[in-house]
Amino acid sequence: MIRTIYILWLRQLKRYVRSRSRMIGSLGQPILFLLALGYGFGPVFQKAGQGNYLEFLAPGVIAMTILFTAIFSGIEIIWDKQFGFLKETLVAPVSRLNIMIGRTLGGASVATIQGIIVFFISIAAGFRPTSLAFLPVALLITVLTALLFTAMGTAIASLLEDMQGFQMIMNFLVMPIFFLSGALFPLAGLPGSIFIAASVNPLTYGVDGLRGALGGQMHFGFGSDLAVLTGVTALFLVIGSYLFSKIEI
Amino acid sequence: MHQKDRTDNYSIDVRNLTKKFADFTAVDNISFSVKRGETFAFLGPNGAGKTTTIKMLTTLLRPTTGTMQVNGFDPMTNQDAVRRSFGIVFQDPSLDDELTAYENMEFHGVLYKVPDKILKKKIEEMLNFVELWDRKNDIVKHFSGGMKRRLEIARGLLHTPEVLFMDEPTIGLDPQTRNSIWKYLKNLNSTAGITVFFTTHYMDEAERVADRVAIIDHGKIVAEGTPEELKEKTGAKSLEDAFLSLTGKKIREEESGSIDEMRMNRKMWSK
Numbered sequence: 001m002i003r004t005i006y007i008l009w010l011r012q013l014k015r016y017v018r019s020r021s022r023m024i025g026s027l028g029q030p031i032l033f034l035l036a037l038g039y040g041f042g043p044v045f046q047k048a049g050q051g052n053y054l055e056f057l058a059p060g061v062i063a064m065t066i067l068f069t070a071i072f073s074g075i076e077i078i079w080d081k082q083f084g085f086l087k088e089t090l091v092a093p094v095s096r097l098n099i100m101i102g103r104t105l106g107g108a109s110v111a112t113i114q115g116i117i118v119f120f121i122s123i124a125a126g127f128r129p130t131s132l133a134f135l136p137v138a139l140l141i142t143v144l145t146a147l148l149f150t151a152m153g154t155a156i157a158s159l160l161e162d163m164q165g166f167q168m169i170m171n172f173l174v175m176p177i178f179f180l181s182g183a184l185f186p187l188a189g190l191p192g193s194i195f196i197a198a199s200v201n202p203l204t205y206g207v208d209g210l211r212g213a214l215g216g217q218m219h220f221g222f223g224s225d226l227a228v229l230t231g232v233t234a235l236f237l238v239i240g241s242y243l244f245s246k247i248e249i
Numbered sequence: 250m251h252q253k254d255r256t257d258n259y260s261i262d263v264r265n266l267t268k269k270f271a272d273f274t275a276v277d278n279i280s281f282s283v284k285r286g287e288t289f290a291f292l293g294p295n296g297a298g299k300t301t302t303i304k305m306l307t308t309l310l311r312p313t314t315g316t317m318q319v320n321g322f323d324p325m326t327n328q329d330a331v332r333r334s335f336g337i338v339f340q341d342p343s344l345d346d347e348l349t350a351y352e353n354m355e356f357h358g359v360l361y362k363v364p365d366k367i368l369k370k371k372i373e374e375m376l377n378f379v380e381l382w383d384r385k386n387d388i389v390k391h392f393s394g395g396m397k398r399r400l401e402i403a404r405g406l407l408h409t410p411e412v413l414f415m416d417e418p419t420i421g422l423d424p425q426t427r428n429s430i431w432k433y434l435k436n437l438n439s440t441a442g443i444t445v446f447f448t449t450h451y452m453d454e455a456e457r458v459a460d461r462v463a464i465i466d467h468g469k470i471v472a473e474g475t476p477e478e479l480k481e482k483t484g485a486k487s488l489e490d491a492f493l494s495l496t497g498k499k500i501r502e503e504e505s506g507s508i509d510e511m512r513m514n515r516k517m518w519s520k
Binding site: 003004007011014015018019084085087088089090091092093094248249 | 304307308309310311328329330332333335337339341342343344345347348352355356357359360361362388404
């Protein structure tokens with residue numbers, strides 16, 4: 001069982017390391033966000049008395065990278081279902097649960113690595129974490145967030161027949177999750193409905209936790225962040241496993 | 250007793266198998282059996298129900314009604330035993346393009362729990378069998394269609410299955426590659442006694458390599474027998490003529506589904 005999970009995980013990592021163009025391509029967006037938004041909104045943010053915008057933004061951009069990478073590695077299953085590798089794994093004498101676990105761990109590892117790379121890019125762009133003592137907490141939150149959204153991607157991909165629904169998922173799920181997570185703006189003082197949307201969004205707790213661990217300003221606190229992330233991750237792992245076990249091709 | 254005789258003599262035994270998708274009956278009450286060690290061709294026009302039947306036999310789809318036995322196991326209740334006992338080459342390529350030939354084989358061996366000690370030797374043996382051993386460390390992305398097919402066959406055989414399923418294994422390949430693929434399979438069939446179950450649109454191939462043939466059309470089996478028997482029955486000179494006289498000359502207007510579209514997109518993306 002462990003060997004099965006290990007080889008599935010290893011496969012995801014090998015694919016990641018070998019597709020350099022995809023790796024570099026997926027780092028372009030966070031760099032653009034850090035530079036354009038970080039420096040662009042910096043003066044306004046400062047004038048509003050909120051301090052340094054880059055310090056505020058960097059954890060949000062790291063969370064964005066984790067979200068996108070994780071969801072995509074889950075969604076990849078749609079391709080795999082028709083052409084590829086998923087068929088090969090589904091006719092093998094291994095349980096669907098192990099396949100799902102191996103894939104999810106692989107996808108989450110890749111998302112974690114991407115998150116760490118963007119962390120270093122932020123530092124190069126001028127971001128300074130206030131304390132290094134909380135870095136392990138930041139890593140824990142990164143891993144949880146990565147697992148959560150990989151499992152969510154798997155669940156969605158298990159339900160979809162083809163890539164036609166992909167654009168819809170980007171526009172009605174992934175983008176709202178990102179924009180309504182407090183990655184780009186503070187949660188304090190938001191209009192009620194936006195705040196409610198942010199509170200039911202699991203990424204909000206990932207962003208909050210990362211920001212707390214790296215920069216200090218938190219809205220919910222580590223206790224709530226970790227509790228919500230752990231709970232929702234467990235929930236999506238169960239839903240994802242169930243839907244994945246029902247895949248017919 | 251009677252049941253036991255059947256499982257001893259037959260690798261595949263299908264009784265009254267039906268698969269319905271919403272309002273469409275893809276496979277309509279078919280029955281057939283394949284003897285151990287036989288090379289069996291499952292022929293039919295596009296959309297006749299060939300792939301759906303293979304998917305049911307290989308545990309990927311659950312039938313609506315009917316019973317099946319693959320190597321004496323029921324694909325519905327004893328999935329893992331069935332899965333261990335067959336190898337498969339799918340209609341669409343199912344290799345990981347980003348991995349090397351060797352890594353694809355290794356992945357398969359681990360999933361099928363081939364013991365570590367044997368695995369290396371077995372991979373070498375199978376890659377030599379399809380003449381790809383010297384390309385073992387190359388990324389599959391750079392392989393030609395024929396090389397990918399050969400690798401898939403080697404992979405399908407890695408865990409020494411009793412039955413090899415192949416869904417249009419020679420589609421889009423040049424005559425040389427097609428010829429060499431059938432040469433491997435004949436070889437395997439005579440030395441290891443593997444049962445081969447394949448579909449194809451090339452009637453000359455079926456006529457040349459198959460011991461027995463079943464023709465399926467609109468989800469029903471319309472004829473079954475040796476290529477000679479089918480030719481005799483229809484008074485045709487070749488299996489192709491027999492096929493046309495049994496299934497008619499009307500071209501099948503298969504609606505292009507999202508799968509075809511994805512197949513096309515994939516070709517564009519992978520360039």
